[in-house]
């Protein structure tokens with residue numbers, strides 16, 4: 484029995500979903516000058532709440548520490564930009580947004596999404612706690628408040644001046660942030676406060692059903708506090724008098740949900756049939772049964788043994804294996820498996836903010852992708868497996884020297 488309580492319903496947490504040992508914060512990339520210093524490792528232990536079925540990590544570090552110099556710039560991924568552009572087109576049309584409308588994005592990053600609304604002449608306001616990425620957003624014409632979103636900020640904005648205070652936001656967007664907030668109830672309540680009476684808010688987050696089906700345990704890392712099924716996320720919003728009226732399944736991040744919510748009193752948007760259909764699918768998959776969650780450990784251990792066996796055999800045969808990508812999920816995988824530079828010589832990343840640094844915990848160096856063409860490794864282990872197709876296209880020339888692509892999740896696969 485842990486001493487932790489559920490961040491949504493406050494019940495004690497006693498059932499383990501995944502115990503991944505200890506690991507540094509996954510975005511704390513190590514500078515060359517800091518290699519002779521220590522790193523702080525935190526427990527990475529996800530629990531199931533058996534009352535509301537929220538899978539969650541207890542908070543181990545203050546969010547200000549985790550997010551203040553967040554190294555991830557959304558605009559460095561081509562596929563994510565296309566996803567953002569398609570969303571902006573869809574939302575502008577479906578919700579009839581005009582020059583008088585106001586779209587607010589929470590965790591707006593470098594403006595990767597709002598700029599597509601701004602290009603259509605729609606009013607935008609970004610909210611982003613990381614100062615360095617917010618500055619990048621301002622440069623592409625996206626006004627950005629450098630604050631954490633929650634009840635306090637929503638209340639402050641309502642008390643200010645201008646259309647946001649008078650009417651609220653017509654569309655509020657939060658992509659890949661709901662899962663990252665430690666104060667879940669305070670965060671969701673902020674949406675209720677800032678959303679216009681007939682407004683819509685949409686959220687994207689990885690779907691727990693897909694995490695379980697796909698063995699995607701590496702999407703568990705300290706910055707990612709909550710792992711939602713549709714059934715549980717609907718309960719969370721209902722408690723804040725917001726009604727989940729539509730849902731889409733997306734391929735992003737190994738399988739995500741996009742949920743659409745509105746005020747409980749806004750009867751103009753009936754609950755779509757596909758909400759009920761997906762709830763039924765989750766029930767069929769056993770998401771209402773604690774045994775489904777407690778059995779996940781067997782999947783994780785299988786993935787670890789298979790990857791280690793491959794790396795040890797390759798090393799034995801004198802083959803070289805390097806990584807592609809330096810995502811948070813790669814750090815969970817490598818730290819859990821205990822893989823260091825003796826088995827994976829280096830990894831590469833397109834983001835210049837990561838190049839020249841080292842992965843936290845494992846201290847595997849991060850180079851530019853050019854290093855692969857220079858050193859011609861036998862195997863390229865793709866760490867962001869959700870971008871596998873894009874990476875295989877970008878790096879297709881490794882086959883010219885017989886290089887092969889490897890992914891570890893959902894199971895080890897080696898492809899030409």
Ligand SMILES: [Zn+2]
Nearest residue numbers: 489492532535
């Ligand atoms: Zn709970």
